[in-house]
Amino acid sequence: MLNSLSLASPLHHLPSKKLKPSIDTNNKVQTTPSIVHHFTSPFELKQAIAFLIKTNIPLSLLPLPRIASVCALTPYFPFAQQIFDSVNEQELSVWNSCLRKFAETPCSAADVMFLFQQMRSYNVGVDCFTCSFVLKACVELRDVSCARIVHALIEKLGYQSNLVLVNALIHLYAICGVMGDAVLLFDKMPQRDVVSWNVMITQLAKEGDVDEAFELFGRMKERNLRSWTAMITGLVHCGKAKEAVRLFVEMEETGLKANEVTVVAVLAACADLGALELGRRIHEYSDESGFKRNVHVCNTLIDMYIKSGCLEAAKVLFEELKDRTIVSWSAMIQGLAIHGQADEALELFNEMIRMGVKPNEVTFLGILHACSHMGMIKEGREFFASMSRDYNISPQIEHYGCMVDLLSRAGLLQDAYELITRMPIKPNAVIWGSFLGGCRIRKDVEMAEEAMRHLGVLDPLNDGYYIIMSNIYAEAKRWEDAARVRKLMKDRGVKKTPGLSTITIAQATHEFVAGDDNHPQADKIFKRWDKLLEQMRSKGYVPNTSLVVLDIEENEKERYLYRHSEKLALVFGLMNTKAGETIRIMKNLRVCEDCHAAFKVISEIVKREIVVRDRNRFHCFKDGFCSCKDYW
DNA sequence: ATAGGGTTAG
Known part of the structure; x- marks a missing residue:
């Protein structure tokens, strides 16, 4: 391939590098056809070169970045190399700018990888810029094996103390799920910068190791806004909303001003806690700071008001929000559902469909939730059928959960049981728990016992199930059985959660x-x-x-x-x-x-x-x- | 050239 290519290339006609100037002595500018600048394939590139040779224009007029991008992913790679060589250009910098362009283009990570491979197989040396672009592509592709190759390369080339590269590597390992490698790298860094710490904090918290993250946060000598935001986000993510708010207040005391991301995190904490007053304060601050148009901020605000019981405030924000995303719609539908406004939830869903917005699995969770909370059995069944039929979304265990809940609450125990036994996913404790709740409404002791058999295996330490079961016995005046369940609970060391x-x-x-x-x-x-x-x-x-x-x-x-x-x-x-x-x-x-x-x-x-x-x-x-x- | 954000069943 390479040989035939070389032979076919017009380059060997060239007395390379000794070329006449393109502007003649009469100062007339020679016009070049657009193909010289706008070729889109190696074939057109060849035509452009042929034209230049014929008219004695120097090859150096060719746009090198264009040559690089046209040849990068093709077998004409060495052809491009020859051109760069003939015009005395440092080829690495041309390939690097090509890599950069790929790395900046969405969905072009595979192109980055392929070009990198080409560079390696045609013996182009790489530098730290090459590595950084490739690392970025690895992140997108979650390509841990390439990460290790680049890692080795970085060590071989002596870039171990290049913070940008090592930070990127740590981030890459962590995001590929090999946190151990990330930690190893972080621990042996002779010096770290604030990014190194922030990467570790973010990723540790994402893995659920929020205590370790907090430990690192405590050890930092210098924290920037992103450090605080990472820690606050991590705490919220791990269900520690109170601690998140505490940290946010501490951050404010240092004089740092929250940005949009910080605001999103602390609002999410408010939503968890139902902390309406703080939420309102953050809302004011957010408006003053010009975050009003940020859709993430708006969505989180809507959710905060919903979970703090101010449905009206959420509705106003939702109405004002012009660039709604599916998240905005889903949050609002879910909000109406937990506030018992099922009719409005369904209306909103229809409006969304009319506007051409495609629902996702979360949207359906909200809709099914609305139906189950209002006993809309027919509608719920129809939506459940519709999601896979009309929208190609296959129901997940959560959707089955909603359906079992819908049927159980409505007292349709037989239907619920059938759904549980026929569903393609193994039912979990939530499913059996919903069913158990339905058994209580129906006062069906036998079915309840069946649910308990599963729950005893799936979630034996959850006090709620024992309490419901013993209540079911008590309501059936089966006092001894009720007492037996209470004793079983005690024997297993399960404590009743106090109200x-x-x-x-x-x-x-x-x-x-x-x-x-x-x-x-x-x-x-x-x-x-x-x-x-x-x-x-x-x-x-x-x-x-x-x-x-x-x-x-x-x-x-x-x-x-x-x-x-x-x-x-x-x-x-x-x-x-x-x-x-x-x-x-x-x-x-x-x-x-x-x-x-x-x-x-x-x-x-x-x-x-x-x-x-x-x-x-x-x-x-x-x-x-x-x-x-x-x-x- | 490297780090970040929103909706999710009982």
């Missing part, structure tokens, strides 16, 4: 645990409750003591019920906020049935909106009704 509710007033978060008598305002709270209870009774409230599965006196049961954490938080909130103000409560578990009934009545008595975020969704109590329409 915990929080309410934030004037930037202070107050925590209430079920049965808590030790709160500083406990006496006042109980007194206020007794007063409220009188009014509630006159409105027809009857305590649902059947929910207390302890073998105790009836009035003792009532006492238990009245010490539920959400009730304590609510009364505290009523005592410490102005009349008419909305009260927002967060609970770590699902809201209890009796509390739900009580809150409806209370919302009417005190003429307040009460917004409760439980572990699944929102309940917005107003004028004696709840936004969940008592289906949850």
Whole structure:
């Protein structure tokens, strides 16, 4: 190939390098045909060269970068080399600029790799720039074996102390999932810069090793905004939203100003915590800083307002957002779903389709979620069928989870069971857990026992399942079985998660645990409750003591019920906020049935909106009704 | 020439 190519090349006609000038003595500019500059194939390149030779124009007028890019990925590679040689050009720099161009072009990583291979096989020496472009392509391709080749090359060429290259290598190893190699490299670096540390922090946190990341963060002598942002993002990612917020405040104290990425991270933390006040503050800051048009920021803001119970604020932002992405739509649909506005969620989905936006698997999760929370069985089934049929999205375990939940909640246990046994993915604890919840509604002890058999294997340390099962027995008056489940739980060392509710007033978060008598305002709270209870009774409230599965006196049961954490938080909130103000409560578990009934009545008595975020969704109590329409 | 961000079941 090479020989025939050389023979075919017009170059050997050339007395290379001794060429006449292209401008003649009369100062007339000789016009060159556009092919000399705009050839797009090696064939046209040859034609251009032939023309130059015929008209005695020097070859050095040829655009070398163009030659490089036209020949780079073809067998004409050595032909290009000959041209570079004939015009006395450093070929490495030409190939490098070609590599750079590929490296900057999206989806051209494979081209970078191929050109690199060509360079190696035609003995072009490489330098640190070559390495950096190739490393970038390796990142895109997650090509760890090429990473090792470049690594060896870097050592061979003596670039071990080139921070840019070594940092890129560390990043590459980490992103390819070989964190050990990354750590090894990082540890033996004689000196590091802030990028080295930031890369490690980011990747360690991504792997879930947030403690190790934090340890490195603590050891840094010099931190920049990206260091703080990486650490805050990592903490949020690992479910440590409180710590993330703490670190953000600390960062502000150093005088550093958050950028868009920092804002996204801290807003995500607010969303997790339902920290509305901080979220609003960040929103203001973000607007002041001109981040309004950043779609990442907007999407996270929408999510923050949704998860903080301000659906209206989220809607306004969503309406104002002009460049919505699928993430914006999905977040909003999911938001409407957890706020019990299923009709609006479906409407929004239709609007999205009308606008030509393609749903993804997350969008369908939101839609199915909406259906399951509102008992829309027909619609849910149709959407589930539609996702693979019309949009070519195959359902994942989460989608099956939604469907099992939809059917189980609606009491269609047989259908749910059939789906579980026939689904192509092995059902997990969430699936059986949803089913178990349905068994409780249907009071189906046998089916519940079947679910428990699976749960005992899949998630034996989760207290929730034991509690539901023992409640199911208790409601069937099978006290011994109920006690047996409680004992089994105890024997396995599973502790019951205590109910915990929080309410934030004037930037202070107050925590209430079920049965808590030790709160500083406990006496006042109980007194206020007794007063409220009188009014509630006159409105027809009857305590649902059947929910207390302890073998105790009836009035003792009532006492238990009245010490539920959400009730304590609510009364505290009523005592410490102005009349008419909305009260927002967060609970770590699902809201209890009796509390739900009580809150409806209370919302009417005190003429307040009460917004409760439980572990699944929102309940917005107003004028004696709840936004969940008592289906949850 | 090297580091970063949004939606996800019970």
